[in-house]
Amino acid sequence: MPDTQDRFGPRFERAIALIDEANAPDPVTIEVDGRDVPKELTHARMLTAWVERLLPEPSEALLLAARAHHIRRWESPRDTFPAGRRGYLRWRRDLQVRHAAHARAILEECGYDEDTIGRVERLIRKETPKRDPEGQAFEDGLTLVFLETQLHDFALRTEPETMVNVIRKTWSKISPAARELALASDLAPEDRALIERALA
Template sequence: MNNKVDAVFEKIDKINAEDPNKEIVDGSEVPKEWIYGRRMTEMLTTYKENPSVELQIAARGQHIKRWHIPRSEYPMDRKGYLKWRTMLKIYHGELLSSLMEEEGFGSDSIAKVVELVNKKKLKTDQESKELEDVVCLVFLKFYFHDFAAQHPDEKVIDIVQKTWGKMTEKGHDLALKLNYDVGDLALIQKALS
């Protein structure tokens, strides 16, 4: 089974390496969604011992080829944002389905990955909750500092509270153990008080 997972990871990484959007990591420019997928896998490994194959693939492929559906193609309001996110989830699920089919995964396994990336059972499914924890932890560890620097404190506090509300107790515990910049930590503490 690991060979099949590795093959899917390789295909996801190859697609995400085409991302025209870049991020600087350790002084080098890397494709944004490529590094995001790898960070998701890294965080999942920290978060859970022996995650299911489906959870591993959903984590790595959660943003597969995300740049293909730009945010700018939808109205810049809440309704437009939600429509964009819905279209992305469907698109990611379709891409992951086809990669998994190519590697011989069964229909139940494929359906589970699609369910996870579509976040259909966020309130009721344990693995959906775990994936959401990993998403939130990756945001807090790798993206929160830049996000906080670009937005007013009130918006940052609101986002922290919404992020926290999506997480489980286990997610909260791990989030509190991350290393934060002093200013970022102050904002997080303010949001949680």
Template sequence: MTKTPFFNASELIDAQNAQDPNSEIYQSQSHPKELLYSNRMYSKLMEFEPNASEEVQIAAKAQHICRWKIARDSYPMDRVGYLTWRGNLKKFHAETTAAILEKVGYDSEFIDRVSFLIEKKQLKKDEETQLLEDVICLVFLDYYLEPFVEKHDAEKLKNIILKTWNKMSEIGHQEALKIKYSDANLQLIKEAIGL
């Protein structure tokens, strides 16, 4: 069986993310943190929009590719530092992914589209950028809200949830309310979004 460019790209993205020195315990097993995130992004995308284009599928898998290589504390620990770090990360993720896609034989138009999506350009205007953002928010709410709850007070959490909610589409909102939250977290979400 001939391996497709998508299969080869996926393997290379996974191989990069498998090198993450940071790990996360999930279902009693230790996983490289960004490989686990990548798998969650892809699974959530296919569950939410099974007909997503190949470009979106790759952008979802590569959303945080090699994120550990640009540490948050290498930038000033203020809002400007945070925004600069996030902006540089998006470019880094897009460039790292573009190199992989070129290597496995995708054309420049395809690669440019994946970069556009990874950099989350034209959010709320471009349907596929919005789809990717919905999936990012759904993955956060499903897998990463709980650790946030342990670190922050209720008001800060409500602010984080509301910002997340405002980035999502109406279909994203409907999907978010289907996630199985703890009673306390569901109550927090409802308070944050005014339900």
């Protein structure tokens, strides 16, 4: 991100490096371009890139939140919470709090002010107002990363009708710009067909 680093300076560059360093040991990997890479490190970089495409000048706080949104997520696996939807929602909320706390610790170490840190925390915890453009870009980027890296495998283990409902619900949350980017993405034919079915 040379342009972004030039815009925000060495403190931003150091924070990004520390966040990436925290995510690098992820034992969970995904395949990208034929290589196995740490999942959360890769997702964080992808979300950063999507946010930069969605907004012409994303704020420093938004880029920091994008990079730290799932920091060290593997430390709190799903099976440490009860099964079922209530357990799932508790797990998700706990993750948001954990990720925000991790981000705060790094940003404090880098010398960020409380306003910036608080903004990063609210973005990670999804506590921004509905009409907040950066909150929307954050949500859009998360969805685009999901479509790019997780939709296919998720669809393989999920009933088709359930997937259709998931896609419809997700589609209602993202912006028109994100919808265009999603449809222009390099999706597997079966994934594209699933999305088209959900939108029909």
